Amino acid sequence: xxxxxxxxxxxxxxxxxxxxxxxxxxxxxxxxxxxxxxxxxxxxxxxxxxxxxxxxxxxxxxxxxxxxxxxxxxxxxxxxxxxxxxxxxxxxxxxxxxxxxxxxxxxxxxxxxxxxxxxxxxxxxxxxxxxxxxxxxxxxxxxxxxxxxxxxxxxxxxxxxxxxxxxxxxxxxxxxxxxxxxxxxxxxxxxxxxxxxxxxxxxxxxxxxxxxxxxxxxxxxxxxxxxxxxxxxxxxxxxxxxxxxxxxxxxxxxxxxxxxxxxxxxxxxxxxxxx
Amino acid sequence: xxxxxxxxxxxxxxxxxxxxxxxxxxxxxxxxxxxxxxxxxxxxxxxxxxxxxxxxxxxxxxxxxxxxxxxxxxxxxxxxxxxxxxxxxxxxxxxxxxxxxxxxxxxxxxxxxxxxxxxxxxxxxxxxxxxxxxxxxxxxxxxxxxxxxxxxxxxxxxxxxxxxxxxxxxxxxxxxxxxxxxxxxxxxxxxxxxxxxxxxxxxxxxxxxxxxxxxxxxxxxxxxxxxxxxxxxxxxxxxxxxxxxxxxxxxxxxxxxxxxxxxxxxxxxxxxxxxxxxxxxxxxxxxxxxxxxxx
Numbered sequence: 001x002x003x004x005x006x007x008x009x010x011x012x013x014x015x016x017x018x019x020x021x022x023x024x025x026x027x028x029x030x031x032x033x034x035x036x037x038x039x040x041x042x043x044x045x046x047x048x049x050x051x052x053x054x055x056x057x058x059x060x061x062x063x064x065x066x067x068x069x070x071x072x073x074x075x076x077x078x079x080x081x082x083x084x085x086x087x088x089x090x091x092x093x094x095x096x097x098x099x100x101x102x103x104x105x106x107x108x109x110x111x112x113x114x115x116x117x118x119x120x121x122x123x124x125x126x127x128x129x130x131x132x133x134x135x136x137x138x139x140x141x142x143x144x145x146x147x148x149x150x151x152x153x154x155x156x157x158x159x160x161x162x163x164x165x166x167x168x169x170x171x172x173x174x175x176x177x178x179x180x181x182x183x184x185x186x187x188x189x190x191x192x193x194x195x196x197x198x199x200x201x202x203x204x205x206x207x208x209x210x211x212x213x214x215x216x217x218x219x220x221x222x223x224x225x226x227x228x229x230x231x232x233x234x235x236x237x238x239x240x241x242x243x244x245x246x247x248x249x250x251x252x253x254x255x256x257x258x259x260x261x262x263x264x265x266x267x268x269x270x271x272x273x274x275x
Numbered sequence: 276x277x278x279x280x281x282x283x284x285x286x287x288x289x290x291x292x293x294x295x296x297x298x299x300x301x302x303x304x305x306x307x308x309x310x311x312x313x314x315x316x317x318x319x320x321x322x323x324x325x326x327x328x329x330x331x332x333x334x335x336x337x338x339x340x341x342x343x344x345x346x347x348x349x350x351x352x353x354x355x356x357x358x359x360x361x362x363x364x365x366x367x368x369x370x371x372x373x374x375x376x377x378x379x380x381x382x383x384x385x386x387x388x389x390x391x392x393x394x395x396x397x398x399x400x401x402x403x404x405x406x407x408x409x410x411x412x413x414x415x416x417x418x419x420x421x422x423x424x425x426x427x428x429x430x431x432x433x434x435x436x437x438x439x440x441x442x443x444x445x446x447x448x449x450x451x452x453x454x455x456x457x458x459x460x461x462x463x464x465x466x467x468x469x470x471x472x473x474x475x476x477x478x479x480x481x482x483x484x485x486x487x488x489x490x491x492x493x494x495x496x497x498x499x500x501x502x503x504x505x506x507x508x509x510x511x512x513x514x515x516x517x518x519x520x521x522x523x524x525x526x527x528x529x530x531x532x533x534x535x536x537x538x539x540x541x542x543x544x545x546x547x548x549x550x551x552x553x554x555x556x557x558x559x560x561x562x563x564x565x566x567x568x569x570x
Contacts, residue, residue, distance in 0.1 A: 006473070010373050017367060018384045021442065025387075027410045028399045044413050086295035098282070099289035109296065112304045116502045116550060118526045118543040122314060122536050123307035129321075146299025177288050206393030209505045213531060224394045228509045231398060238402050245395035256390045260383065263390070267449045 032056070032242040039238040052239070056247065059240035065247075067219060068226040075140050075222060076204040082145035083200045084193065090147050091155030092181050096167065109149045125213060135216040140207070144200075151196050154266060158192035159185055195266025198259045202252055223248050315540035325537070332541035342542070344517050345525040346549065352433050352521060353500040353553075356440040357493055364444055365489065368451030369481070382452070386445030397506040400439045401426065426511050429518040436507060436519060440500065447492045454488030455481070483566035490565045494557050501550050522546045 027046070031039060032055055034048040060066070093099075094106050128139040166188075167180045175183070186193070208224045215221055221229075227248060230241040256263060290297075300306075315332055319325035336342050371382050388396065403410045404425035412422030425435040462480050471479070504523030507513070513520035513528065520528075523546065530539035 007373075007375065010370055010375060014370050014375075014381050017370075018381060021384055021388060023410065024396075024399055024403055024442065027403055031402060040408060042407050043416060044408050044410070046410075046413075086299070090293045090296040093289045093292035097285050097289035097292060099286035102289060105293065105297075108300070108305075112300065114498065114550070114554075115304075115308060116523070116543065116547050118502065118523050118546055119311045119540075120303065120307035121526065122530050122540050122543065123310035124303065125530070126310075126314075126321075126536065127302075127307070143299070143303045145295065146303060147296035148299075149296075149304075152296060177292070202390065202393075206395075208394050208509065212508075227394045227398060231401065231509050238405075238408065241398050242402060245398050249391040249393075249395045252391050253387070256387070257383075264449055267446055267453075 028242050028246055031238055032059075032246050034239045036237065036239055040236060055239050055243045059237075059243035060247065062237075062240060063226050063229060064219065065223065065226055065244060068221050068223045071137075071220060072205060072222040072224070075137055076201055078137070078141045079144035079204045080197060080200045082141065083148060083151060084196060086145050086147040087151035087196065088155055088181070088186070088189075088193075091152045091159055092177070092185065094152065094156045095159035096164075096180075097177065109152060113149045113153070121209075121213075128214065134214055135220065136214075137220070139214045140204075140210045144204075151200070154196060155189065155192055158189050162188050191262050191265050194259050194262030198255060198263050199266060201255060205248075205252060311540045311543060314536055315544055317537045319536040321534045321536060328537065332538045335538060336541055336545055341517065341520070341525065342545070345520045345522045346545075348433060348518070348520055349501055349522040349546075349549070350553075352436060352440075352503070353497055355433070355437045356444075356500050357496040359437060360441050360444045360447065360496060361489060361493060363441055364447045364492075365451055365485075368448045368455060369477075371448065372452055372455045382448075385448055389443045389445035392443035394506065394509060396443065397439070397510050400435075400442075401510050404435050404438075426519075427515055429515055432511060432515060432518045436510075439506075440503070444496075447496065450492055451485070451488060454485050458484045486565045487567060490557070490561050494554060497553050497557065498550055501553065502546065522549065 030046060030048055033051045033053065034055075035050070035052050038045070038048060094102065094109075124139070124143075128134055131138075133139055133142075162185060166184050170180050170184055206224060207222070208228060211222045211225045212228070215225065227241075227244055230237065230244065314325070316327060316329060317325040318328045318331070367385055371378060371385065402408075406412055406422065406424045406427060409422075409425070411425070415422040423431040425431050458481065462484070463476055466476050466480055502523050504521040504527065507519050507521055508524055508527060511519045513524050522542065526539050526542045526546065529535045529542060
């Protein structure tokens with residue numbers, strides 16, 4: 001009895017909390033299944049009187065969401081690939097290649113993590129305007145190929161946990177640094193690669209600001225922008241809004257469940273969540 | 276000491292490998308930062324070429340009542356979401372650290388919202404917070420409470436955003452859990468032998484040992500929430516009556532709605548100053564409550 005009471009209390013608190021955290025998701029799905037009239041019924045009901053499954057295709061075709069999906073996938077693949085390549089190389093350098101100025105450069109990199117994105121927003125926009133890259137995917141993809149401080153930091157932390165003896169032995173056998181990175185470090189850094197991939201996919205998938213500032217033509221829009229149009233144009237079509245919202249978070253939820261361990265590892269390694 | 280050929284080779288490799296970041300720093304980091312500082316001293320509407328106006332944008336800033344509104348909203352939002360966030364996520368982390376059956380499933384549930392957080396969940400919250408058709412007022416109604424207008428009411432709009440941000444703060448739970456698991460078990464065992472109960476173990480072991488992690492989450496939480504605005508841009512556009520106009524949103528508005536690039540740049544530096552100031556205050560206050568183990 002005395003041992004079980006605290007345990008029971010903990011379960012009660014956890015279950016209560018879990019309900020609070022999950023209710024919004026439940027509301028999302030049930031709203032997506034309501035009829036257009038029912039979402040505007042007062043008072044609202046949690047469970048729809050009939051499940052309107054056609055809301056999903058209806059909402060999806062209300063705007064060219066298939067097109068938006070293809071655009072989002074294209075940007076995400078290009079940006080994530082760039083992020084991995086351009087973050088792993090500097091991270092290896094910071095972790096394993098001694099050179100004069102390395103410490104100062106590393107400090108400068110950490111310092112950039114604290115500069116608000118708002119500061120670089122205006123000059124970057126002006127630069128891409130000058131380059132004639134507005135209304136193209138360049139502003140959304142190009143920066144990803146030049147290394148993100150946060151991911152470089154994450155990889156560097158991970159590389160430092162890999163025993164130095166492994167690469168020293170390979171050095172003595174005459175292996176180049178590229179070779180050591182590719183054949184020794186990367187296979188051992190799979191959890192870090194998975195974490196950065198997941199963070200970066202989610203970040204690009206959810207990126208709203210970049211597309212909002214740089215994309216003009218509707219056929220170039222991403223899912224995030226397409227969704228935001230609902231808030232502007234079809235304010236009362238909550239069932240359609242929630243149907244598309246549900247569809248856009250499903251891939252992220254699946255990805256999260258597939259890579260949950262890597263995800264948690266990534267957060268605990270650097271102390272910061274994905275961006 | 277002269278460097279040998281091996282060390283020189285290593286250094287050459289270092290610069291080769293690190294070059295993507297150096298280029299990125301020039302193009303997307305340090306370069307734009309310097310440019311932003313320069314732009315803040317100009318009058319630039321995109322249509323015309325920039326003209327140097329000295330500190331005019333900063334003079335305008337200190338006289339701009341909307342800036343003070345945005346500043347107040349930003350500090351209010353950040354303090355409320357970090358303050359309440361610490362209490363709720365720390366409480367949850369303490370529960371999630373218990374050796375209970377099925378605890379992994381609970382952990383997943385609590386950080387799922389932070390994973391999917393984005394425009395989809397922002398629209399979900401717009402819906403949930405709707406005064407008439409939303410879930411929260413529906414549930415309050417079941418309890419006999421007439422809910423407020425949330426995002427449509429000036430005094431409730433920021434609390435509504437705070438509610439949403441706490442729901443999506445699950446990643447800090449992960450950090451707390453890692454911190455909790457790093458506390459040596461022997462401390463608890465020694466305390467139990469001395470007859471310390473649950474509360475005293477929490478008060479005298481867990482809290483001081485975890486305080487550096489709490490401090491870390493408070494500092495990074497403030498830095499992030501002082502800069503937050505993108506979802507608000509879609510949810511309320513800063514309304515009603517600028518009640519949710521955050522500083523970041525005001526920068527966006529000046530830059531991309533009014534095309535006043537010089538003023539937008541000046542505002543972004545004011546935001547940076549706020550972030551630095553708040554962070555410095557945090558470090559100053561930390562001396563009083565953060566406990567570091569001396570190794």
